[in-house]
Amino acid sequence: MNLPSVLLIWFLFLVYQQVNATSTMDSLLYDAVHNNLDHIIELKQLIEKHVNENIEFQRKLMDNSHESIELKAKDQQIELLTKLNEDLRNNIAKMNDFQNYTINKQKIETENAIKYHDDLKSQIQQLQKNEENYKKRLKQKSKSQSAIEENLNREIEKLKIEVSSLKNKLQESQTQSANKTKILENNFLQLNQTVKNVIESKENITKTVCKDLLWKTHAIQIIGIDHFNTLCNGDIEEACWIAIYSRFDDSLDFNRTWSDYCNGFGNIRKEFFIGLEKLYRITNSQTYELYVKIGYFNESYGFASYDHFKIGDENTKYELQSLGEFTGTASEVMNYHLHPKFSTFDEDNDLATDINCAAKYGAWWHNDCGEFQINGKWYYTQVKSVQMFIRPECQNY
Template sequence: MDPRVLVAILSVVVLADLSVADKEDSKSALEPVNEVAECSASCFDAIKPIIDHIMVSKTTADEGRDLEDQLILLMNEIKIKDEQIHALSKINDEQRNTINTLTKNNDALIKAQNDNQELIRIINSESNERKNERKKIEENKIEIKIKDELIKKKDKEIQENPDKAVSKDAQNNDLASQISVITRNLIEANEKLSIRDEINSCTTAEKGIYHIKLPGMSAFEAPCNGSGWLVIQRRMDGSVNFNRGWAKYRDGFGNLTGEFFIGLEKLYQITQSSQYELLISLGKINGSTAFVKYDNFKIGSEENSYPLESVGNFSGDAGDSLKYDEKMKFSTFDRDNDMYRIDNCPEMYNGGWWFNNCGGSSLNGYFYKNGKQENSSKGGVIWGSWQEWNWKVSLTFVEMMIRPKPF
C-alpha cells in the first residue's frame, strides 16, 4: 500500500480521536470520562502496528521524514490527552467521594430534622399543658372571686340583720353541743366495750387469777372460775374478817385465792359498761348446795352510795332473797344507809350489804364454821329463801360471780 495513503488514513483516525478528546474537554468535570480513555487506548493499539510498519518501510525521502515527524507529534498529543483523561478520571473519583460524603451529611441532616420535629412536638405539647394550667388558674381566680363576693354578701347580711347572725351563732352552738355529747357518748361506748372485752377474757380463760385493766382505773387482779365467770366475792373458811368500813368495801380486800371481796368501785365500773348476769353459789355445813342467777345485775356510783340499781329476773333452786334489797344503798358500820331505824344492820350482821330492813340476805355476815348462828348479836351468812327463813342456820360456802350477758 502506498505510504501516503496510510498516512492519510492515520491522519483521519488521529484527528477523529483528537476531536473526540476536545469534545470531552468541553464537558463538565463531573461527567464520566472512562469511555474516552478506553477509545484512545484502543485506537492507539490498533494503529501502532501500522505505524511500526511505516517506520520500518519509510524511505529517506523528504515526504517520509515529514510523515515521521507528524506521527511523533501525534503520539505526543495522544499521550498528553491520555494524561489529561487520567487526571479527569482522578478528579471524578474525588467528586464521587465528595458526593458520598454530602449524601451522608444529608442523611444526618434529615435525621436531625426529624429529631427537631419531635422536639417541636414535645415543646408544643408542653405548651398546651401550660395553657391548660393557666386556664385552670384563671378559672380558680374566678371561683375565688365569686366566693369572696358571696362572703362579702353574707357579711353585709349579718351586719344588716344582726338578729339572724345571733340565731345562726346559737344554732352553731347547739350543733357544737350536740357534737360534744355524741363524742362523749362514743368515748363512753368505747370504754364500755373495752371493759366488756376485758371481762370477756375471763369467759374463755382457765381457772386462775387474771390481770384486768379498766379505763380510768388502776389495773387489778381477779379470779376466774374456769367456766366463764369472774368471781367477785367468796366465803369458805372464815379466814378473812368481813366486818370492814366503807373504804375497804369500796376498794376491796381479802385473799384472791381464798376469801375476798372485789370492791364496790370495780363492780360499779364493770356493771355500768353492759348488762351483767349475777350467779351465786351457796353451800351448807351438811354438804348441800344450791344456786341462784339474776339476769341484770347493776350497781350505782359512790356518789349515790353504790346502790343496788338492778338485779333483774332470777332463776335457780336457792330462791330469791335479793329482790327485796333492790334500789337500796350499800351500808357499812361507819356508813348506815339501811331502812332499819332501830339499829344499824351492818353492825348486827358484822358485814356490809345492800340492807333494806336488815332484809332476807347477808352474804358478808359473820362466818360460823359449824354452820350455826350461836350469838344473837352476830348475824351469820344467810340466804333466807334457801334456809326457810331460819336465822339459826349460817351458810359455810358462798361464791358470787358475774359475766356479761350474751347479746
C-alpha cells in the first residue's frame, strides 16, 4: 500500500469520526457533510489520477537512472501530499466552523422554539381561563336572566291577583254603596238603642240601693251580667244594705269549688253566697261599704264595718283590692287578708308555700292561712253565725 492510499484512509477515518460526532445534528448538518464527502471523493480521484500518472511516469523513466527517478517521484509525492494535507486541514477547519455555526444556530433555534412553545402554552392556558370565565359569566347571566324572568312572572301574577281583588272590591263597594243608606239608618237605630240601654243600666245601678226595702228581694242589674235578685236588710243601722253572704245553721255546704264561688250558691233567704263575679261587678260600679255581723255561741254579737270595699275581676283571681277604714266592736281581722287572691280547695292562690289554706280552712282571701275561717268546717269555726252586707257609701244614696 503506497502513501497516498494511507493518507486517504486516514482522512476518511477523520471524516467518519466527524460524521459520528455530529450524527445528532439536523438535516442541514448532514447535507454539509455529504457535500464535503463529495469534495473528498473528487480529491481521491485526483490523487488516483496523479498516482496513475506517476506510475506511467515511472514506467517511462525505467531506462533512466533509478535514483534520479525515485528522487523526482518522492519530491512530487511530498509536494502532492503537502498540498493534500493543506487542503485537508482547510476542509477540516471549514467543517469545524460550519459545525459550530450549525450547532449555535440550532441552539438558538431550539431556544426560540422552546420560548415559542412556552408562549403558546401560556396563551393556550390564558385562552382556557378566558373560556372558563366566559362560561361562568354566561351561566351566571343565564341564572340572573332566569331569576329576572321568574320575578317578572311573580310580579305579573301578583298584579293579576291585585287587579282581580280590586275588581271584587269594586263590586263589593258598589253593592255596599247601594245599601249604605240602609246600613247608616240601622247603625243610627242601634246607637239610639245603645244610649237607651246605657240610660237604663244607669237607672238600674241606682236601683241597687235598698232604701225603704226592708227584708224584701230586690232585682239588681249591672252592666256585663244578667239581672239577679238579692235581699235587702233593714235591721242594720241606717238600712239600705244588700245581703251578699249568710251562714248561721250549717244547712249548706260551703266547702265548694272555684266555679261555685265565682257564680254564687244557696238561697238568699237562707244560707248563701252572692258570687265573686257579681260582687266584682257591684263593687266596681261605685264606692261600696262592707258590714260584717258576727254571732257568737254565747248569744252575743259583734260587727265590723269598712268604708271602701272592692275586689278585682277573674283575671286577678278576684283579689281583695280595698277595705278602707275600719270601725266596729269585733276584732279587726280582715286587713290581714288585704290584697291576696281568692282561693278554694281546687284553686290554690294563697301565699302559703307548703299548704293549700282553702283545703284546710275553707275558701277565702287567704294570706298565709290567717285567722278568718268562716267557710271551713262548721265545728272548726269560732263563731255561730256570719252575715255580710254591702251598700253604696252614704253620700251616694
